[in-house]
Amino acid sequence: MSFSKAEAVISDSSSSSDSEASSEEDEEEVPIVDYHLVEADDVCRVVSTEEVTAVKITKDKLLVGTCKGSIYAFDGRGKLVGMWTSHTAAVTCIDTDYTERYVASSSEDASVCVVSLKINSGRIIAHTDLSINSHRSVVFGGEDYKLVLTKRGTLFNNNSILHSGEGTITRIKWMNSMIAWTNLKGMK
Incomplete structure (x- = not known):
């Protein structure tokens, strides 16, 4: 795929003479x-x-x-x-x-x-559906066949694997204390 080139020359007429401008015009213009x-x-x-x-x-x-x-x-x-x-x-x-x-x-x-x-x-x-609640927790899943809950701690985050081994997690919904997800085996 080739793109067209737009070319522009920027000159400062107050700091250059006419002879310098004509020599610059002789040079090949650089596409900007x-x-x-x-x-x-x-x-x-x-x-x-x-x-x-x-x-x-x-x-x-x-x-x-x-x-x-x-x-x-x-x-x-x-x-x-x-x-x-x-x-x-x-x-x-x-x-x-x-x-x-x-x-x-x-x-x-x-x-x-x-x-x-x-x-x-x-x-x-x-x-990955992200839901940041008052406890600042996040649920995510994907190609690694794992559904992971991450809870933010004072010094570090705590990851818990909620489910694994049944295929790619394709959809997640989280409401209050309930989490629903789909994978190759169906909906959980």
Whole structure:
């Protein structure tokens, strides 16, 4: 994928003479900004129907999070290559790992989701619901087949494994003293 180059020359006319300016013009101008104008129908359709709340630009993808909890992946030309709904409220942040293989997103519904872009676009790898209560506890789970409760202590955090060994934790809900989750064996 190649991007167009925007070039700009910044000159301070008060400190340079005309001869210096003409010699600078003879030199090759250095590109300052890389940009790519996206006018694809797929991108226009998404941004005209849903409010965009988060954006991440990678080497070859544009990731857009919306107020409805959906994430759209577009290629460099603006063609839709993936879409998934991982959240029930507005997406607040989108990021990728350094290989750009996984996309992590967070939402106003206090959930965090990790999705693989390479294996099966939109397949949830790990989904973590965060609930910070008066005891500042957090429950999370994912690809390591464990459901973990973290309680914040005075000097350090205390992690307790609540459940393990039945496959990837794909969804967690926590209300008061009850925690529900799903994995390969079903819902607990």
